[in-house]
Amino acid sequence: MSENNSNQLRIAVVGAGPAGVYSSDIFLRELKKKGESLRLPDNARIDLFEKLPVPFGLVRYGVAPDHPAIKFIADALEKTLDNPDIHLYCDVELGRDLDLDDLMERYDAVLFATGAVADKPLTIAGSDLEGVYGAARFVEWYDGYPTGARTWPLEAETVAVIGGGNVAMDVSRELVRNADDLKVRTDIPDNVYEGIKENKARELHLFVRRGVAQAKFSVQELRELEKLPGVQIIINEDDFELDEETVEQAGSDKLTRQMVEELFVIRDMAEDMEDGGGVDFEGNPATKKYYIHFNSAPTEVLGEDGEVVGLHVERTETSADGVMRHTGEFTNYPVQAVYHAIGYKPASVPGVAYDEQRHVLANEGGRILAEPAFTAETGTSTVRPRLYATGWAKRGPVGLIGSTKSDALLIVGNMLEDLANAEVADGESGAKGCIAPDRDPESIDRLLAERGVKPIDFAGWKKIDAYERAEGAKEGREHKKVIDPSQMRELALG
Structure with a gap:
């Protein structure tokens, strides 16, 4: 030595x-x-x-x-x-x-x-019903995690997503994605493409507990929401009635200000989509609807025979400093699946x-x-x-x-x-x-x-990467992800 x-x-x-x-x-x-x-x-x-x-x-x-x-x-x-x-x-x-x-x-x-x-647990009543999913497991599926699920139940026609951050936005977007568009643009493996192709979801509701100015979305996430083929975005205009104190508070932080400004762009888009008779961002007839609900706190997942049939949601009010107040006003939304993205x-x-x-x-x-x-x-x-x-x-x-x-x-x-x-x-x-x-x-x-x-060392990883690129090239794609750990080991070490 x-x-x-x-x-x-x-x-x-x-x-x-x-x-x-x-x-x-x-x-x-x-x-x-x-x-x-x-x-x-x-x-x-x-x-x-x-x-x-x-x-x-x-x-x-x-x-x-x-x-x-x-x-x-x-x-x-x-x-x-x-x-x-x-x-x-x-x-x-x-x-x-x-x-x-x-x-x-x-x-x-x-x-x-x-x-x-791992997901932070959803602690409301009904969270153990069949059809309630943590975001982490769903992300593992569509990202091809080596030990993740290889199939995913996408039978629900109306779906709820709970969360006010980027993971909730990711999950929501993938649940209304066009499979062919996603395949062309990404490295998804075949099982994910086939799963999303058979997805029956036609209506998605995203529930954010606090207001527009308190969400935690990045501007990039919001801009990707704005370009979903075949999807009409629907908002509640009342959610965008911000008082002067809230506007001032949001404007004091650069990232928050940019997020709020982009959310107002989405509000305007939603109005145009509605005026156009239910169209997507390109003006084509929409086949899916994406509702964004701010100041909406889910309090219970409703079930029958052990399966999800709805979500019980309370209207909230949020002050400029982010303090949330319960109003006691409730609405039931009929859904067949609930995804929670409330933190890892x-x-x-x-x-x-x-x-x-x-x-x-x-x-x-x-x-x-x-x-x-x-x-x-x-x-x-x-x-x-x-x-x-x-x-x-x-x-x-x-x-x-x-x-x-x-x-x-x-x-x-x-x-x-x-x-x-x-x-x-x-x-x-x-x-x-x-x-x-x-x-x-x-x-x-x-x-x-x-x-x-x-x-598996760096040279071994490069062998896996080269194989993924070669497989992608066969389909006119830059990359196609390998998901089987045994295959990864064989490629790297064989």
Whole structure:
């Protein structure tokens, strides 16, 4: 083992989605800028572990396939991974193939960027009826998640979606999508195309609990709503009667102001669609109706014989500061399926405390805690050295993909500061920050081989990607997603 390797920082990142990849890149960049002043080694090896056979997490499996910007984000992430100082280990799961002690033995710091894969539960009456679905599972289906469903029940003619954020908008859009249009524009696999082609939904109701100015849609999401072939958008004009205080409050934040302005564009579009006799954005006769209900809080899913037959919704009022008031005015909407997109719950990590109140790994400024602060007798909790969290694992499922960069910059700064102040493994010969006892960079490969684990590296991912592009080209598409994990392994390792 060379002296260069022994004096090289070694960092493990768990999760190869945007948060993990951005953090890896930022760590290397910040080390070059600050390493000398902190008296740290000038280089580092980052091993990036991903439980799925392929990288990119949320970009590949958490965002609707018809987002045009996703391609550019994926390309940027791939360029980052094509770095000799970053080593990709896909199809390696913490808690199955490795445990936390394995990582602590071999890495100076461990950063969790594990994202979110589960829905926050819908807690209203009737949420256990057949025909009530969490958005996460539906997204897994239409994004071809390796362990997700391969078929999806799309028998309901009238569908409700609950939520006021981008996931609710994604789910709603895919439920009224034209299958052929979606296939031409995206990388959806055959099973998703066939499923959407047979979708019987003709009427969709999106329910947002608060008002127009309190929704959490991005402008890009709204603009994609404006271009749905065969879909008439229908709104309640009363929802757009905003008082001066609400307008002033919304205008004080740039993103909120832009969102509200775009919602008013949609209001005008909806009026034109109605005046045209029920047409889509191009003036063609609409075959589907998309209702947007603001200030509408579902209070119960109605059922008969264990199946969804309706949704009981209360009218609300929302003040300029976002406080919602119940009015006691109720309406029943006949629907046969209900999708809830009210938030994701970030994944837990074996051996790491979980904060059930905030739905995050227990952390303070990204530093992992021994236990959630609210459960500690003193009201605080001690920091566990060398363990960190970033992205949704740190802050919960809020913010756009790009916001993970600023998050990563903060966490990386903390990591470098802590490494500079830590005791080294060998006080006589070890470099500053080199804390892990096992300094052999090949140690992790031997351990995985001994356990019969065959990781998919960056070269393996490129083989999968090349196959997907070749399959897409046969149909005049840029890409066609592989969804079978066994096929992914065969392509990458065979």
